[in-house]
Amino acid sequence: SGPFRFLADEWVPGSRAVYAKFDGYVPRNEAPDCTSGGKMVYVDRLEWHVIPDAATATAALQRGEVDWYHGPDLTLLPLLSQDPAINTEAYDDLGYMTILRFNHLQPPFDRLEMRRAIQMAVNQVDYLQAQVGMPDLYKECRSTFFCGTTMSTGAGSEVMAANFEKAKALLKSSYKGEKVAIPTATDLSWLHAASLVTEDLLKRMGVNVELQAMDLGTFYKRRTSMEPVDKGGWSIFHAGFSVTDILDPSTHLGLRANGKQTWPGWPTDPVIEQLRDEWMTADPQDQGAIVRKIEARAFETVPFVPLGQFQTPSARRRTVTGMLKAPLPLAWNIKLG
Structure with missing residues (x-):
């Protein structure tokens, strides 16, 4: 998992995958660039939750129960775009x-x-x-x-x-x-x-x-x-x-x-x-x-x-910063605050 460790004992197939910062990983001493460059990790723990229902996932983001909604339902995107606490900019220029x-x-x-x-x-x-x-x-x-x-x-x-x-x-x-x-x-x-x-x-x-x-x-x-x-x-x-x-x-x-x-x-x-x-x-x-x-x-x-x-919008709370432009979700360089 590179700069992260997969926590197999916390894996729930079809529901949750959990990763922890891998302290033994030594990143390159250079700026990150998509999947290359220095992969700096600024969070101790990363949880991916599978929420099949789009309305439930949208509500979880709005309430702050999750920080990042990777693939928001595009029909609900206008609702998220109106929330001042949420950023819906595309994370990939091509999509x-x-x-x-x-x-x-x-x-x-x-x-x-x-x-x-x-x-x-x-x-x-x-x-x-x-x-x-x-x-x-x-x-x-x-x-x-x-x-x-x-x-x-x-x-x-x-x-x-x-x-x-x-x-x-x-x-x-x-x-x-x-x-x-x-x-x-x-x-x-x-x-x-x-x-x-x-x-x-x-x-x-x-x-x-x-x-x-x-x-x-x-x-x-x-x-x-x-x-x-x-x-x-x-x-x-x-x-x-x-x-x-x-x-x-x-x-x-x-x-x-x-x-x-x-x-x-x-x-x-x-x-x-x-x-x-x-x-x-x-x-x-x-x-x-x-x-x-x-x-x-x-x-x-x-x-x-x-x-x-x-393009694929990525809905995340504005407390999430440092997201890299890439055709897939990358967790390094992300900060919360």
Whole structure:
């Protein structure tokens, strides 16, 4: 745990994890910078509490029972923003990218025309408004990487035309009436909101769709199933990537295309795999051209559909200072007072 010690005897799975300052840790004698630099610890004890109900977590922060609400429900963010004792500034300048992921093994999205039809119909603003609702926190991003980062080119993204009528016609030519199952984790409000938008989109396109609500643990288990829908499988799920997840082709799980050996969805595309291998061994000055080919190929074969990106506010009491800008919550450098 680096500058902290995990207190296993105080761990309550699904409820609480406790860490204590590790006095044997010697930090670098330099300023902290995200996950590098000097990791100074100014608190003796750190407790993470799992509070599934957003209203309960919000009330706990307002009452001062907790100091930091890591992932506040965005629908309740205006309430927190009005509290003078609470700071709701985003701790990450980039945030999350949400995606719509297809099951490439089972009908109907084993057919390329079906995936292309959904990609063509998607309007990112519909998703971003449902998930975030505040335009100053989100932006459209038609790229397989975070817009604003080195690898993002947007090559081939013109197919994301938000052309509903054309997409509906394309879908009609390839859809055979199969049931489409969308598992959704209701305890992640922003991902659940994306699922609701997709459900509405598919219904308007004439698809036989069923939204299947569940808790996050069940959701993670469900999406590993390769079975058909009628045997507990799935057709579409939604996921979120932080910038560290998809900085380049070497880490981007959504762009792996080695069939059943890859991340749930299991696309098979030897071209993308070959391009990834070429990128890994190429000189830095040549990698940009390869990434353009990778993005263009992804928009052609549709392993997933990007739904835009948004910043993630972090609600904490103003007594919490020193929080570092990072795409994940960091506990060093934080002070209370």
